[in-house]
Amino acid sequence: MKPHASAPAVSILFAGLFLCAPLHAADLSVAVAANFTAPMQKIAEVFEKDTGHKLVLSFGSTGKFYAQIKNGAPFEVLFAADDETPARLEREGDGVAGTRFTYAIGKLVLWSKQAGLVDDQGEVLRKGRFERIALADPRLAPYGAAAMQTLNKLGLADSLASKFVQGENIGQTYQFVATQNAPLGFVALSQVYADGRVTEGSAWIVPGELYEPIRQDVLVLAKGKDNAAAAALMDYMKGDTARDIIRSYGYAL
Incomplete structure (x- = not known):
């Protein structure tokens, strides 16, 4: 039969447990x-x-x-x-x-859930063969502002304006593209990226010089x-x- 732990040993044990947990x-x-x-x-x-x-x-x-x-x-x-x-x-x-x-x-990406729709140079924007493009409201969402800066630098903001579908935030914008209510859109890279790659669909990671950091x-x-x-x-x-x-x-x- 094993001897019972002494009172001091038990006290030390409980003290150690309390020290391992946050006090507040x-x-x-x-x-x-x-x-x-x-x-x-x-x-x-x-x-x-x-x-x-x-x-x-x-x-x-x-x-x-x-x-x-x-x-x-x-x-x-x-x-x-x-x-x-x-x-x-x-x-x-x-x-x-x-x-x-x-x-x-953060980093901006043009993304589609459809494989092959977005090329790795973003030329899909110039071809314009899509009905809608999603972006976050640039007045409220920094990623939306970055998307507009990108389109302005590319000289495409005016020609694509009639195809804009604006999300209230970048989360809603992502949902527009993920559900394919918009075939492509500007989202945060973090929303479609894991383990060193874009996990689904097709994407163009927008070069940093096209928008403010x-x-x-x-x-x-x-x-x-x-x-x-x-x-x-x-x-x-x-x-x-x-x-x-x-x-x-x-x-x-």
């Missing part, structure tokens, strides 16, 4: 640009396992999030699709000074100032685990 686990309300949906869901999963903090995620357009934050929405952290919106919120006192940084640099910044908002989970998330986003996930979806850092 908290929920954190996070607004996330639609293009960053898949990587953020993956980051949230490993972040909770590693820290005990739970992220409550909302996805949408950066422009709409700005309006909601200004109207008192209870978001504590914003992952934007640009760098201008977080900077503006910080200037206006709606963000915590010094917490803003670029977490990813899509620098995506994160900011702790005023409502998250005293939430320990917000500070933990900012640290986590700078670590190797999060950065490897971000790279795997085709973003630059």
Whole structure:
């Protein structure tokens, strides 16, 4: 018969268990640009396992999030699709000074679910043999603005304007193309990319010189100032685990 553990040994065991768990686990309300949906869901999963903090995620357009934050929405952290919106919120006192940084640099892609429709030079745009082309609202979504910059530089914005189908955000734009309501469209590379390649259909990764860099910044908002989970998330986003996930979806850092 094995001897029973002594009282001191049991105390040490329980103390070790408590030390392994976060002492102040908290929920954190996070607004996330639609293009960053898949990587953020993956980051949230490993972040909770590693820290005990739970992220409550909302996805949408950066422009709409700005309006909601200004109207008192209870978001504590914003992952934007640009760098201008977080900077503006910080200037206006709606963000915590010094917490803003670029977490990813997005890439634009012209994508179709149909194999062979989009060539790797984007010549399909000049041929115009399609009824509709989807892009996000350039007034609200940075990826939509990048799409318009691309078409303007190519001299095709006016000739293709009658074929535009605008999504409220890049998530809705992706759905237009994925469901083939539009045969092709400009989406975020992260939405169609994994394991070093575009996973389905045909695509042209738009050269970076055709649009302004899509620098995506994160900011702790005023409502998250005293939430320990917000500070933990900012640290986590700078670590190797999060950065490897971000790279795997085709973003630059």
